[in-house]
Amino acid sequence: MIIRIEPESEVPIYLQIANQIIEGIARGHIHPGQSLPSVRTFAADLGINMHTVNKSYHHLEQKGIIQIMPKSGAIIASPQDFNETSITRLKDAFKPLIAESLVVGMSHQQIQELVTSMIEVFKNSKEETQ
Amino acid sequence: MTLTIFLFMSLIIAGIQTAIPFLVNRSVIFGVTIPEKHLQNETLIAFKKNYCKLVGLLSIILLAAYTLWVLFQTATEEQIVIVGILLEFVIILFSFALYFYYHGKTLKLKTDNQWTGNLKQIRVADLSARSRDEMLPWQVFLLPMIITIGVIGYTLLQYDLLPQQIPTHWGPSGQPDAFTEKTLLSAILMPLTLFVMQLMFLGIHLGTKKSGIKLSGESTEASRQRQLALRKYSSWLMFFVSFLITVLLSFFQLQIIHPDIISATAMFAIPLGFLFLILVGTIVFAVRVGRSDKFAIETIEEKLTDSDDSHWKGGLFYFNKNDPSIFVEKRFGVGWTINLANPIGYLIIFVPLIAILLFSFL
Structure with missing residues (x-):
């Protein structure tokens, strides 16, 4: 799945990432049970700060969209988790x-x-x- | 013989320097990102061609003059070497000067025509790119290290067999011509240096593996193919070089312990073969990576740009303190450059070099 961010946009980058991941799940580009890339690799791919990606993951975790596991990283929750x-x-x-x-x-x-x-x-x- | 080696090396350098504008990332011209639809601009193509012509022409003149000078003047071996090295530097410096000249012109062309005036800047990542990453697993880099440890162990076991004077330099005839006193350190100096180099290769490999797969917003598919090709082939090249150096230096070490194991001719031929294989490997690497993004079919989206120019100083040096990447793809040339804002990169490159220098002066 492709993530596109606009650094100059009024929408903060962490929100752009979170929204696109949610949309990606709704569109079936990524599925429940799949894991998201690690914070470091995601930040490196986009050339942005690791804190931004971290914030985005925590935002998604708060919504219950992903679960952050100590070793396996961020996993996309399935509908019955809600x-x-x-x-x-x-x-x-x-x-x-x-x-x-x-x-x-x-x-x-x-x-x-x-x-x-x-x-x-x-x-x-x-x-x-x- | 010396002439052949220098001509061969200079030819490779001149060849790669000449072809660079056609080997680099397609959407970056002289270190400036150009929107997809302007890539075929006539002035830009003329810039590229002029660069190639000038570098090619200068190289041919210099190489011809060098050959004539060596063949018809009575130059000493040393003079041939010094002039040969100077020749390579002149070609590199000239192509860099020309690069900066065209970098400025391209930048001016871009601003004058307002190519990015009303375009949105975007950054792109592919969540599934890593599953297609074909870099070698880092563990394979341990194999040559095990060989080195074996060689160090063997040297220590055979310590009594070693001559009182350890050779440190071999002349063109294949006979050692410089020596050092035998101590525990000097006996294993060569494999120890080798080990530090292997550590550096491993560090660079891990650093590139952890660095980002940077995609272009306009040509996502082509840039992904290029990034994946660059990652794969540079890990192969790195392993190939690490392996060859291990073979070469282990061979030398064994030759010190058992001087009769190979003839003087072989001592002369082996480094030449080594040099040849490294050069061939590098050319294959440059061509493979350089051509990886030239055949992709694109669906071009309008009004987008991934202009990252602000982080590229002079189009050559990458400085982005937010980016956790240690290495990023070069903009002008084939290969990697260091993210100057990330201290880990300095560690990987400079600590082993300083260690090797320290070893040799101790």
């Missing part, structure tokens, strides 16, 4: 975004269409890779 708390947290994260969409003037239908089309994109690319 529980109620993950869903509650996501609800909280959706809330301001949906509120903003309404404020901006999107209709109920538009928001639903947007969500459906995004899910379709992820599903399709998952089927393609399989």
